[in-house]
Amino acid sequence: MNNEKETAVANNSDKPYSRTTRSSGSRRGKFNIVDFFLLLIVLAIVAAVVIYLIPGASKRLTATDETGITFTIEFRGVDSAFVTNIKNGETVYDSNKNYKLGNVKSVENYAYTELVYNEETGVSEMKEIPELKNLVVTVTANAIYTDGEGYSINGDRIAVGRQYNISFPHFSGSAYCIELSAVSD
Amino acid sequence: MSMTQQTEARSKRRFNIIDVFIIVLVLLCVLGVYFRGQIAEWIGVEKKVEEYQITFEISEIRYTSSKYFYTGSNVYLDSGNINIGTIEGNCTVLPAEAYVVGPDGAPILTNYPKDTYVDIVGNIKCMGIEKEEGFYLNGTYALAPGSCINVHTEMLNFSMTITEIAKISK
Numbered sequence: 001m002n003n004e005k006e007t008a009v010a011n012n013s014d015k016p017y018s019r020t021t022r023s024s025g026s027r028r029g030k031f032n033i034v035d036f037f038l039l040l041i042v043l044a045i046v047a048a049v050v051i052y053l054i055p056g057a058s059k060r061l062t063a064t065d066e067t068g069i070t071f072t073i074e075f076r077g078v079d080s081a082f083v084t085n086i087k088n089g090e091t092v093y094d095s096n097k098n099y100k101l102g103n104v105k106s107v108e109n110y111a112y113t114e115l116v117y118n119e120e121t122g123v124s125e126m127k128e129i130p131e132l133k134n135l136v137v138t139v140t141a142n143a144i145y146t147d148g149e150g151y152s153i154n155g156d157r158i159a160v161g162r163q164y165n166i167s168f169p170h171f172s173g174s175a176y177c178i179e180l181s182a183v184s185d
Numbered sequence: 186m187s188m189t190q191q192t193e194a195r196s197k198r199r200f201n202i203i204d205v206f207i208i209v210l211v212l213l214c215v216l217g218v219y220f221r222g223q224i225a226e227w228i229g230v231e232k233k234v235e236e237y238q239i240t241f242e243i244s245e246i247r248y249t250s251s252k253y254f255y256t257g258s259n260v261y262l263d264s265g266n267i268n269i270g271t272i273e274g275n276c277t278v279l280p281a282e283a284y285v286v287g288p289d290g291a292p293i294l295t296n297y298p299k300d301t302y303v304d305i306v307g308n309i310k311c312m313g314i315e316k317e318e319g320f321y322l323n324g325t326y327a328l329a330p331g332s333c334i335n336v337h338t339e340m341l342n343f344s345m346t347i348t349e350i351a352k353i354s355k
Contacts, residue, residue: 034204038268041208045215070189084259113301117285117293124295148259149266150339161246161342180340 064146068183070105071158073166073175075135076112083133084108085171091140095167099154102141104168111134137166137175140183151180206208238273240349242304245281249304253341260309263335263342267326270311272338274355277306310353320350 092101112132119124143151143158151158162177211334217224254276260269284292297303299335314324322328 036206038207042211044210049215049218114294115283115285115286115297115301117295119288124283124293126298126301148339150337157337157342159337159342160250160340176247178247 011133013171020071054057064144065146068140068141069143069151069158070140070179070181070183071102071177072136072138073164074178075137075173075175077091077132078109078112078173079131080131080133083135084123086135086137086168090168092137092141093167094154094156095165095172097154097156101153101164101166105138105140108136112116127146136178138179144183151182157159206305229299234314234352236351237268237313237315237320238313238349238351239309239311239328239347240351241307242348243343243345243346245297245302246305246343247285248278248300250341250343251276251278252307253338254305254307255338258338260336262326263337267322269322269336270309273308273310275307279304279306306348313316313350315352 013085062109086104086107088104088106090104092098094101099118110147111128111130112134113126113128113141116127117123118127141153141158143153145151149157157182158177160177161181165174165178225349254272256272256274258272262269262274279294280299281304282294282296283302285295287293299355311322313320313322315321319327319329328334328347328350330347330349333344335342335344337343
């Protein structure tokens with residue numbers, strides 16, 4: 001029996017490209033259970049490192065609250081002909097991603113002014129440009145509140161000072177958020 | 186399949202010393218990343234972070250935005266959402282400065298009237314390290330006076346210019 005084994009080994013060593021050598025070579029490339037466990041461990045470690053190192057990654061996994069908010073956006077220097085194009089109750093859309101932001105609660109318009117030098121008085125003052133208006137639109141919406149991050153709608157942050165591309169059924173433009181508050185129950 | 190082939194195949198599938206070595210290596214790499222701060226300290230590469238005060242200035246911001254600067258608010262960098270620190274004390278609100286074209290065409294420095302635009306000056310308390318190359322926020326993010334950065338708090342987005350970074354003496 002032992003002699004048979006020795007003969008087989010000896011035969012294999014004599015033929016380096018024999019069937020046995022080829023099949024053990026192909027087995028070497030096979031994906032086995034140990035590789036699978038190694039892969040799982042590496043993936044778990046990568047996930048842990050990502051959560052630990054990327055700021056806010058763990059926060060994204062935590063629960064958040066949906067709440068009612070009102071925010072006010074200002075369109076500056078709008079042609080006077082458009083001031084009646086936005087109506088109360090109309091739907092407000094983000095025109096970049098085309099999703100609903102909320103509904104119009106109120107619309108106001110006031111004079112558009114620019115800082116200019118008055119030669120008569122010798123001081124600078126805000127001069128009205130009669131052809132243009134500032135449109136101030138207050139919007140009611142449902143937003144997700146995350147502690148430390150603030151409010152977001154459809155994943156986009158809602159914050160004072162941010163610029164948004166907004167569209168209504170009969171008007172579209174770029175506006176800055178100038179006021180933001182949570183709706184108290 | 187011969188007996189030799191079967192034995193060979195079994196030994197290939199078995200969990201061996203190389204696998205243990207790889208797992209230990211991966212675990213060590215992860216521990217190295219996790220404790221990178223402490224390791225850097227042990228080998229004397231990195232100093233401990235200390236408390237610093239960043240003085241900032243915001244120019245020409247709408248006057249209504251000034252009410253969103255709360256003491257104790259966390260301030261984050263827009264890029265990477267890195268926490269810079271917290272707003273310390275009350276921010277100073279001043280009429281915004283701007284240049285207008287004078288009668289001779291030369292620029293004249295003037296101020297915006299009340300209830301239009303304002304400039305804000307304030308302080309942020311943060312943690313950082315002073316290295317040879319300059320100040321590093323939390324030991325990793327380089328900041329220097331003169332840099333203009335986009336930041337946000339929970340309610341507000343703004344751009345600020347850093348005017349001073351000073352160590353808080355205890």
